[in-house]
Amino acid sequence: MPELPEVETIKRGIAPHIEKHVVQKVIIREKRLRWLIPDNLATLMKKKCLEKVHRRGKYLLFQFSQGYLLIHLGMSGSLRLLPTSSPSQKHDHVDIIFNEDVCLRYRDPRRFGCILWTDLPVIEHPLLKNLGPEPLERKFNGQYLYNLTRVKRVAIKSCIMNSHHVVGVGNIYANEALFLAKLSPFLPVNQLTLLQCKQLVKQIKHVLNLAVKKGGTTLRDFVNEQGQPGYFQQVLQVYGRQGQPCENCRNKIIKTQQQGQRATYYCPCCQTS
């Protein structure tokens, strides 16, 4: 389930191998992702030079000599670099072929991801233009979070997972950051003090930076561009640890469904405010 660290890991892995290369061929085996892959995508991309790979939130942006390819991995998507001759398997929906040694292969069993093309300046694309700041940039700071939340009453966990407020924080890292900041996931955001906002932002940045360093989190199916897992799951403090002792106070970690939505993991002893 790729969150920001996983997408960043993939970006760093693939970029050196495909930047400044020209697309020779695009194979689309299944176009029914979250939205249909455009019919003319292969024509649009053929013979175009990939200038640079960017990331915005959990989106990968492939900047071509003209136009951008947008890829989102949903929760089960992966991008790997393979020799063009390697046989495709089930759920390998798209190949972007640069030469016989370099094929960028998109796999997504659950098809929650998307592959789209835009000729607009990419930040004006409807999927990107309303996104909040990048969590690792200075614009995302305690004061920003404090100002944003004065008139809202949602639970803090929902707030930081909302991509209009800050991008890239999914369920795993939201749970982890709240634990490290010693904040209850259910706390209404307008009750946060400025100090608490600063602590939470600090921990979000900390946990994301550490996860990038570890090459992401692999719970079930995340693999990097080489098909290898990440190692951040070894550092997880609460996510997936229900019934196990809190590393801080040894009380049991609790798992609940947050308003029937995503699973929330927390320590009821340490995360009290």
Added chain:
DNA sequence: AAAAGGACCTGGTGGC
């Protein structure tokens, strides 16, 4: 207006 819930999708798991 904000918040909550629904929908999309498939593989893995656990119960019977």
Added chain:
DNA sequence: TGCCACCAGGTCCTTT
């Protein structure tokens, strides 16, 4: 062994 219900989760859309 087989069948089935259920869960996982990112994000847009719809409903409250």
